[in-house]
Amino acid sequence: MKSFIKSVGYALRGIYYAAWERNFRIDIVAATLVIWFSIIYNLTSAEWTAEILIIATVLSGEAVNTAIETLCDRISKENEEKIKRIKDLAAGAVLIKAVAAIAAAIFLFKDSDRLLNALSEFSSPPRMIVLIIFIVLSAIFIFAPERAKARKKEVNKK
Numbered sequence: 001m002k003s004f005i006k007s008v009g010y011a012l013r014g015i016y017y018a019a020w021e022r023n024f025r026i027d028i029v030a031a032t033l034v035i036w037f038s039i040i041y042n043l044t045s046a047e048w049t050a051e052i053l054i055i056a057t058v059l060s061g062e063a064v065n066t067a068i069e070t071l072c073d074r075i076s077k078e079n080e081e082k083i084k085r086i087k088d089l090a091a092g093a094v095l096i097k098a099v100a101a102i103a104a105a106i107f108l109f110k111d112s113d114r115l116l117n118a119l120s121e122f123s124s125p126p127r128m129i130v131l132i133i134f135i136v137l138s139a140i141f142i143f144a145p146e147r148a149k150a151r152k153k154e155v156n157k158k
Contacts, residue, residue, distance in 0.1 A: 018063040022146055023094075027062050029138040031055045034105065036134075041118040047108055054101045061097040065090040 018024045038051060068090040072083045109115050121127055 014063065014067075018059075018066050020145055020149075021062070021066045022142060024059070024062045024066065025142045025145070027058055027098075029142060031059065032138075033134070037109075037118060040121045041109060041114055043108070050104065051108060054104050058094070058097045058101050061094045065094045 019028070034051065034055070038048070043051065069087050072087050076083050109118075122131060
């Protein structure tokens with residue numbers, strides 16, 4: 001049992017590391033927005049299952065991409081063609097998953113009556129305010145760690 005708990009701890013630490021990557025944070029924000037919209041859209045159990053699997057696939061793909069890029073950077077800091085190709089392949093895999101997620105979302109949200117009803121929910125003033133706050137907080141969540149990293153690099157250069 002102890003080794004299982006340690007393994008979960010390592011996995012959570014990996015998710016924490018992934019969360020420092022801008023693209024992972026963008027995916028988290030997109031997933032949060034999709035989940036919020038899905039609650040209003042009133043997905044069926046099967047639709048929720050598909051959505052959860054799609055979100056998990058994109059997020060795990062982004063985490064694997066980050067791991068591959070980190071390993072490549074550790075192996076070689078130079079601009080080697082093989083390292084570049086490996087990083088491009090990993091990034092391409094994430095792009096394929098993201099495009100597939102968008103395509104799946106088109107099918108999940110294709111019922112025009114449900115779609116219009118859900119979209120009209122966002123026109124109410126309270127939801128509009130919440131949406132604006134969400135957008136502002138999302139921008140901070142996405143870009144603030146990048147600024148912190150840049151500041152840290154500046155301090156380390158001095």
